[in-house]
Amino acid sequence: MYDLAVFTDWLAFAVRWLHVITAMAWIGASFYFIALDLMLKPADDLPEGATGEEWEVHGGGFYNTVKYNVAPARLPEHLTWHKWQSYWTWLSGAALLMLVYWGGAEMFLIDYDKIELSAFQAILISGGSLAIGWVLYDFLCKSPLGDRPTLLMLLLFVILVVMAWGYNQVFTGRAALLHLGAFTATIMTANVFFIIMPNQRIVVKDLKEGRVPDAKYGKIAKLRSTHNNYLTLPVIFLMLSNHYPLSFATDYSWIIASLVFLLGVLIRHYFNSMHSGKGRPHWTWGASAVIFVIIMWLSSAPMFRDYDWQAEVVVPDALEYVTASADFDDVRNTVLGRCSMCHNAEPVWPGVNWPPRDVRLDDDAQIALNARSIYLHSGLSNAMPPGNITGMTDEERIQIIRWYRGLNRDIAAAD
Ligand code: HEC
Incomplete structure (x- = not known):
């Protein structure tokens, strides 16, 4: 099973790579032709049936492109699609x-x-x-x-x-x-x-x-x-x-x-x-x-989360400080109950073979280290748990927000 997981993970990466490359090629070509089309200018010596031309310089040479709208009088031997x-x-x-x-x-x-x-x-x-x-x-x-x-x-x-x-x-x-x-x-x-x-x-x-x-x-x-x-x-x-x-x-x-x-x-x-x-x-x-x-x-507009959204946000860095903070015990319980089955050195969630995105949330130090991500992914937004698969409640999210913002206020006050 583990090997299949390795395979599908790399397969997804390979396909994503291909997808980005081909999309770049498509969009690049399409932007180029749109711009070219708009830049075409009339000229006196255009061939029969041509509606405009454009001169460009690129890569050590000059290009002279002529557009025939709808078509040239005679079809050329070679045509690139x-x-x-x-x-x-x-x-x-x-x-x-x-x-x-x-x-x-x-x-x-x-x-x-x-x-x-x-x-x-x-x-x-x-x-x-x-x-x-x-x-x-x-x-x-x-x-x-x-x-x-x-x-x-x-x-x-x-x-x-x-x-x-x-x-x-x-x-x-x-x-x-x-x-x-x-x-x-x-x-x-x-x-x-x-x-x-x-x-x-x-x-x-x-x-x-x-x-x-x-x-x-x-x-x-x-x-x-x-x-x-x-x-x-x-x-x-x-x-x-x-x-x-x-x-x-x-x-x-x-x-x-x-x-x-x-x-x-x-x-x-x-x-x-x-x-x-x-x-x-x-x-x-x-x-x-x-x-x-x-x-x-x-x-960040308040809708169902009843909280003061105006507070200033600063990233905390002192780990001990975070674990000693007010509300930490509750947050730890939430994270261990809602996240750590996947975000664990040894995940227990079926199909999850390693801590997703290398985010471990299985002990105090890790929770402190990831305070900002926890706040972003499961406090401010409901990105995590995915599809709220472990049933996180709004109260728990509010608590994470309160905890994280409290940290920042305390740090700001200490400065
Ligand atoms: C059912 C398993 C599962 C649970 C439960 C879960 N996560 Fe995740 N988490 C994932 C997966 C899978 C990813 C990788 C998502 C992706 O590919 O973008 C992830 C990614 C993340 C990331 C990194 C996102 C990024 O952009 O790199 C963070 C942070 C995170 N989760 C936090 C949490 C928090 C906090 C909780 C609990 C409130 C939680 N997760 C619960 C499966 C889970």
Whole structure:
């Protein structure tokens, strides 16, 4: 069993590595082409059918790129397609989702405080929601709304907000944000696979057979790639969110996730304007900063935890001081009762073979050493225990907050 655990842990790492690499390649290429497209300029000596050109310098040479919109008069011998970066990003992401969230459904997907799903039900919701998301999105794009891009975009935003809320009703906070990212990213890759590539193939076929390709294919692809453009940054945020419990494991996580989509649009708007020579809308940075501050505030806004949230937080470092502190006995009991079955030199929780993330919470010194993490992961947020699998109560969380903040006040007073 131990060896299987070693294998799956490394397999997850390898797949994650692949996922990050392919995502970088995809996003890099897509940002590059978006910028290039916006920077194209007219010129007198362009070849027939060309709509613009751009000169660039990179890596010791000069590049002169010419764009033909919709297509050149004659098809060149050699044509490079950009599609596998996108497909591999989705495939490796799906594999990772299955490894982490389906394989570890009890630990990472199901939140027993919300709905007591079986692993099978949770996996069904996970996979099914991603598929349904695409079908719904594609239907809307192909409906008359496709001719009203702004209205369509607003409607998509509403759907994303509903999904952010909905995922948070059924899954752990961590899985909810990740699924929202996967939901969005699935739409993006499906746009490439089901729409952009097939249309491009029709254009190529038309050219080969001597027909003039219909301009509508360019227009359809443009709508879909505009969506992909604006969705990229939020997806990256959502994928990274699982490292930051304040983003995914507080009461307003679904609102935070929704606001991140606005951030993505604002930031992309700045770069799109800049690249197309329409100036630099600096206000987008101001607006982004305001939204970010709102996000920070929301993550610590009191909801069900009745506590004074204004106290200053300083990291304690004196271990003896921590263990001698008021409330420590109670906190120790909580941690030993709710955490140490997993966070132990020799965990007793089935399937946990070593202290997760090397965090041990099995004696006083370790508890003191990890005071800040305990506060962040199980006081301020409910990231731990995963899915509240060991049934931590709100009172216990409040106590951890009170204890940790008390430490800091005492240290501040001693200084
Ligand atoms: C059922 C087993 C289990 C229990 C109970 C549990 N944890 Fe964890 N904990 C994990 C796992 C698994 C991870 C690794 C999560 C990951 O891969 O991101 C983890 C990670 C952590 C981390 C490190 C997170 C990071 O970002 O590196 C901290 C801190 C932590 N837990 C604290 C706690 C505290 C405090 C409690 C009790 C209130 C607790 N855990 C209860 C399984 C558990």
